[in-house]
Amino acid sequence: MYDYLLHIAVLCGIYVVLSISLNLAVGFTGLFNIGHAAFYGIGAYTSALLTLAGVPWWIALIASAIMAGLFGFMVGVPCLRLRGDYLAIATLGFGEIIRAVMKNWTGLTRGPLGLPGIPKPSLFGVQFASIDMYLLLVVVVAIITVVIVNRLVKSPFGRVLKSIREDEIAAKSLGKNVVKYKLQALTLSAMFAGVAGSLYAHYITFIDPSTFTLMETVLMLCMVVLGGAGSIIGSVVGAIILVILPEPLRFISLPSSAAAALRQMIYSVSLILMMIFRPQGIFGETSTTKKFDLRKLLGMKKPKIKLRTKKNA
Amino acid sequence: MSIVAQLIANGIIAGSIYALVALGYTMVYGILKFINFAHGEVYMLGAYFAYVLAKVYHVPIVAAFIISMILCAIVGVIIERVAYRPLRKSTRLAPLITAIALSIFLQSLALLVWGSEIRTFRTGEISKGHNILGAIVTDTQLMIIATTIVLMLLLWLFIKKTKLGKAMRATADNLEVAKLIGINTDRVIATVFAIGSALAAAGGILIGIEQNLEPTMGVTIGIKAFTATVVGGIGNIWGAVVGALLIGLVENIGIWFIPSGYKDAIAFVILVIMLIFKPSGIFGSGREEDIRAQGE
Numbered sequence: 212m213y214d215y216l217l218h219i220a221v222l223c224g225i226y227v228v229l230s231i232s233l234n235l236a237v238g239f240t241g242l243f244n245i246g247h248a249a250f251y252g253i254g255a256y257t258s259a260l261l262t263l264a265g266v267p268w269w270i271a272l273i274a275s276a277i278m279a280g281l282f283g284f285m286v287g288v289p290c291l292r293l294r295g296d297y298l299a300i301a302t303l304g305f306g307e308i309i310r311a312v313m314k315n316w317t318g319l320t321r322g323p324l325g326l327p328g329i330p331k332p333s334l335f336g337v338q339f340a341s342i343d344m345y346l347l348l349v350v351v352v353a354i355i356t357v358v359i360v361n362r363l364v365k366s367p368f369g370r371v372l373k374s375i376r377e378d379e380i381a382a383k384s385l386g387k388n389v390v391k392y393k394l395q396a397l398t399l400s401a402m403f404a405g406v407a408g409s410l411y412a413h414y415i416t417f418i419d420p421s422t423f424t425l426m427e428t429v430l431m432l433c434m435v436v437l438g439g440a441g442s443i444i445g446s447v448v449g450a451i452i453l454v455i456l457p458e459p460l461r462f463i464s465l466p467s468s469a470a471a472a473l474r475q476m477i478y479s480v481s482l483i484l485m486m487i488f489r490p491q492g493i494f495g496e497t498s499t500t501k502k503f504d505l506r507k508l509l510g511m512k513k514p515k516i517k518l519r520t521k522k523n524a
Numbered sequence: 525m526s527i528v529a530q531l532i533a534n535g536i537i538a539g540s541i542y543a544l545v546a547l548g549y550t551m552v553y554g555i556l557k558f559i560n561f562a563h564g565e566v567y568m569l570g571a572y573f574a575y576v577l578a579k580v581y582h583v584p585i586v587a588a589f590i591i592s593m594i595l596c597a598i599v600g601v602i603i604e605r606v607a608y609r610p611l612r613k614s615t616r617l618a619p620l621i622t623a624i625a626l627s628i629f630l631q632s633l634a635l636l637v638w639g640s641e642i643r644t645f646r647t648g649e650i651s652k653g654h655n656i657l658g659a660i661v662t663d664t665q666l667m668i669i670a671t672t673i674v675l676m677l678l679l680w681l682f683i684k685k686t687k688l689g690k691a692m693r694a695t696a697d698n699l700e701v702a703k704l705i706g707i708n709t710d711r712v713i714a715t716v717f718a719i720g721s722a723l724a725a726a727g728g729i730l731i732g733i734e735q736n737l738e739p740t741m742g743v744t745i746g747i748k749a750f751t752a753t754v755v756g757g758i759g760n761i762w763g764a765v766v767g768a769l770l771i772g773l774v775e776n777i778g779i780w781f782i783p784s785g786y787k788d789a790i791a792f793v794i795l796v797i798m799l800i801f802k803p804s805g806i807f808g809s810g811r812e813e814d815i816r817a818q819g820e
Binding site: 237241243245290295296303304308312315425471472473475476478479482483486490 | 558559561606607610611614617618620621622624625626628629631632633635636743744747750751754783785786788789791792795796799800803
């Protein structure tokens, strides 16, 4: 039971890194990336393959970040000049391609059989083999991620990203190279996802293509939206809630396929309800330019129009 | 020689299905300027509705086909009403997120109701097939092409000859002005969703008869049909048809050169190439502001 709780905690830590990295693209910059699981997978495979080949863990970790970042850059170059939905469909397609490669390039990835026996990491002679030690490692990485992203979004760089999200034309008219900033944001976001992938691979010690599906991205998106797009604390809380929330379903005896489908339905319905009733999430910034007001849409509240009458003119 | 003919025939058949799905994407995009991600799932539902009608209730296949199209039209209208209309005035991100969520929802609903096993309409023996210019084409495949042509002619007549079709063209041209001159744009949008969904359902049923049914069948077709609309010029109805045939042909001829496991990747590569060099598509109207990012 104790180990089970620690296991949940490790997963929470990994998903915190993932949701924060996705939030950097989706929440802070307004880039709709739905291929995030592909970057996660690239990180996992890079780290696994390198350590299986005998490379030290910390080099593999850095390599997985660089590799994922590189792919983020490659996807971004053609798509970031276009409108947001094109990035969405391109990243969706990219995710499917990466999975096709993972499945079909059997010489490298062993295809659907997956990669077993990924070594547990060690650093300066410290072994992270036990679950307690691994939790420590994951928590440290998660905290580093929170600190770095927090510093980033509060810096002038982060303010440019937010301005791009709010109004690209305005950002451009202030002389900002919008495409360059968007590219940097996507690359950084992919790099953190790569780190999370490495953490996951060395924790589970087995990876196969079925982990890195579109559903995984949707789960991360749920975490971001639930916590609030553009909120770091929101991403942390969103990740923790959504990792813990479906756990009770485990103790109800359901066939596993039905349980998975049920979980996905819970996620997707909560996403839709969130978007309609509280699109800014739990901790969302309220100062977005386009505020959503359901009452106004339903015609329950009259829009405020100031009439210039003779009295107050 | 006959291999080339066969690959071309396969390409045209696949392209017909893509075209039926692509029409829904392009019509919705033409008016609302947003990608209806749940469209692939409507295609999947269409196939399952017809399957249930034909297999469980023993409805004749033609009737099952039409009833399923009508049911999907209703599903499309409900989708628009519940998930998209409340968000029409919000940020661009919101409808994209609900669309993705809706697509996952419908997929898992199908998984829950019908299970993950692959199903098939096929009952008896497989018919022999005709030799047309060296390519072997079965009755079902001929039916796919014929049905596609008929449905497209009907769509063309609807858009060109009816009042609602005229309103549709006006709304696609400029939603605000269409509203000003008294067109009920909400009704037009609902009609577009109904027609697009019915066409997607037709595609799903045809592929269900030709191949198999599974809950995830809508995902890859969604990407391919969307690619077709981009290739043809998004928002352009005939562009979508040409783009779909092109994708079908390139894909089927492509597996001659590369391992078939990568077949689904071809459409994506075409998509990226188009996005880099000509994002407005083959028949792009030159209204690049629809496509370029705001700041560009």
